[in-house]
């Protein structure tokens with residue numbers, strides 16, 4: 001059989017998602033570790049779509065996987081390879097195994113297997129297939145008519161399967177714990193454990209890294225490698241990602257689909273950085289670039305203990321990345337979010353300047369969009385806020401500013417000087433001037449620095465808004 005594993009002598013890793021839904025955070029984290037390991041060693045990172053579950057696999061999910069990987073910038077060197085396109089290959093390997101009894105037909109019905117399990121459980125034994133259709137056990141026995149058999153792998157009866165897990169260290173399982181695995185359905189479609197071995201071998205994967213939930217599959221896969229006389233890759237099982245309360249991560253604890261983070265206003269580089277820290281560390285470094293991750297990534301610093309998902313930390317990291325993001329890029333990302341609120345960007349100042357002003361105080365693009373929206377909608381006046389801030393004193397402050405503003409150069413420092421002059425003329429404190437102005441122009445008592453806000457609105461809009469607010473406060477007879 002034409003097969004060779006690891007002959008290239010290079011590091012080759014893969015991510016092998018099943019297209020049956022979204023790309024989960026856990027799969028993205030696995031992909032990221034495999035990517036970083038391959039990049040660190042100058043090797044290859046491969047994408048394989050495990051789509052042999054024809055009922056549950058969808059093209060839409062394949063697209064979501066591709067979109068998520070692209071969004072996180074996890075570039076692949078080969079693939080996507082689809083298992084559904086490799087069915088003849090699995091059949092070829094299976095046929096060779098059938099010839100000499102490494103695999104065999106099993107005609108047991110579901111009822112029969114259920115009964116077997118019940119008997120074993122009643123005896124206090126671990127349920128396992130008893131090998132009744134093994135070639136040596138059926139001498140002279142005719143297969144039942146009209147039953148399409150499944151295919152089982154003849155697992156060794158004795159001995160141990162051992163490997164030195166890249167994360168967990170040495171692991172050894174007795175073959176007595178394992179039974180003859182179904183490796184293909186009656187229609188020759190392979191099961192996960194069989195397809196994965198043929199694929200990893202054919203694709204010359206050197207390091208299989210995957211979630212800890214697959215650890216029980218590994219001894220079965222190693223037995224298949226041995227039966228096929230193929231060299232197994234190295235295996236590493238990555239720690240689980242748990243919710244903050246230590247339970248299994250679920251939707252309840254925040255989004256679990258990668259693209260949901262895009263919708264929720266996270267920058268891909270922030271999620272990327274965060275995922276890298278979920279189960280791996282480099283000293284106390286929390287924030288680092290892709291290049292640094294590639295330089296630093298090693299398996300020695302992958303934790304054995306589960307990682308804990310922490311949304312606050314992700315929000316903090318995202319805020320840090322927003323602060324340093326290019327204003328034009330932020331504007332491009334924020335624009336559709338503002339328009340989705342039914343607002344027109346043409347109705348306000350340059351969005352690039354708006355995000356430049358606001359980005360330091362936003363942890364997500366959605367928060368940034370919320371605060372930027374201020375510049376694109378007419379102020380909504382709350383009567384209580386008006387009464388509190390545009391009372392007689394507030395109104396006279398606004399009027400005074402309005403008069404001086406007409407002659408002021410529309411530039412931040414000049415506007416600041418005009419405001420300071422009112423503070424001193426009226427013998428007030430800064431907030432007693434700034435807050436009424438904020439309310440008059442935006443309807444809100446809290447905004448970024450008022451001189452910056454006024455500068456962005458421009459003279460015409462500011463004066464019109466001041467007039468409208470004064471008229472509104474007058475008519476409300478505050």
Ligand code: GLU
Pocket residue numbers: 015016017018050196209210211214
């Ligand atoms: N399709 C499997 C999964 O999504 C791949 C497991 C593996 O990496 O071997 O969990």
